[in-house]
Amino acid sequence: MTTVHPLVDTSLLPSATHEEKVIRTAHAFYEHLIGLWAPAIIEAAHETGIFAALADRPVTADDLAASLHADPRTTRVLLDALYAYDVIDRIRSTDSFLYVLSDAARECLLPGGVFSIAGKMVHDRRVAWSAWANLGEVVRQGTRTGTENDNQISERDYESLVGGINFWAPPIVDVLTDELRRRGADGGTPATVLDVGCGTGLYSQLLLRAFPAWCAMGLDAERIAPLAAAQGQRLGVADRFLVRSGDFWTEDWGTGHDHLLFANIFHLLTPASGQRLMDLAARSVSATGTVVVIDQILDAEREAKTPQDRFALLFAASMANTGGGDAYTFQDYDDWFAGAGMKRVATLDAPMHRILLAQRL
C-alpha cells in the first residue's frame, strides 16, 4: 500500500530563538509549496505513456525511454521521482533498476477501471492547473453568486472527472448502508432512489447491490448519462438502474421517491441555489422518504479538527476556483432543510465526506 511520507523533516530543526522559529516555519510552508510537484510528476507520467508502458512489464529507464522515444536521463529522473512518491517501485537488476507498477497502482492509474483516477488527471490538466493559477483573481473578484449552479466545469470536462472520483464512493456507501439498515431498510422490501447529478451513478448502483429489491434512477447531463448507463451494465445492476439525461434545474423529478441522493452536488452550488435545490428535493421525496446529502461539510466555526474538516476547508478553495461553490456548514444545510420543510435526522462521517440524512417534518 502507498504511504505518504513527509519530505521536509522539521523535527530536526531547533525553534528556541526567533530566527530559528522563522526558519522552521519557512521549512514547513515550503513543504506545502512543493505539493505542486506531486501532480506535475504523476501527470507527466500519465501524459508520456509511462504508466501504460510499465503496465506491460517491469522495465529499465533506458528501455522505457527507447520505447517511448524519450530522453533517457529525464525519463530516469521522472521514474525516480515516482519512486520517491511511492507511486511505482523499483528493483535492482545488475547495474540498473527495473521500475515496477503494482497491480493496485495499475488499476488506479490506467484508464478503463471502475476506480481509475486517470480521469482526474485529465481533468487536472484541462481545468485544474489553470484554475488554481487564477485563485488570487477569484479572491479579488469573488465567485459568482447566481441562483443556479454556477459551476464552470463543462459537460466535456465532467466526462473525465466523474469516473476519476469513483473511488470515493464505496466507503461512503458502506457507512450509508449501515445507517439505512439501522433505520429499517432491508434488501427484500422494494424502494426507489433518485440519484440527482449521478455522474457514473456509482453511489446508487452500490446501494442497489446492497438492497436487491431497490430500483434507482440517475439524472445527469446528456454527455454523462450514457456513462452511468454503461457502468450500471458493468456492475450488473442495469435491470434496476435507469438513467435520464437532462438539466436537474428544469427536468421534472417526479414525486414519491423513497430516497433522494445528492452526492457531491451541493458543493457546486451558490448559497441561493442550495435552497432552491433543497426545495426541489422536498417536493420530490415521499412523505416518509429520506434526502441523503453526501458532501464536504463543516461545523459552524469551520474548525480543522478532523481530516474531513481539513479536506473540506481546502476543497472549498478548489470549488471557488471553478465556480460559485463552497464547503457548506451544518448550519447552512439545516437552514436549507428547514426552509424546505425538512429536518436533519442523522449525521455520519466517511473519508473526505460527511453524510446528512433529512426527512420531511
Ligand SMILES: C[S@@+](CC[C@H](N)C(=O)[O-])C[C@H]1O[C@@H](n2cnc3c(N)ncnc32)[C@H](O)[C@@H]1O
Ligand atoms: C461532482 S460530480 C458528482 C457526480 C456523482 N454524484 C458523484 O458523486 O460521483 C457533479 C455531477 O453533477 C452533474 N451536474 C451538474 N449540474 C447539473 C445540472 N444542472 N443538471 C444535471 N446534472 C448536473 C455533473 O454533470 C456531474 O456529473
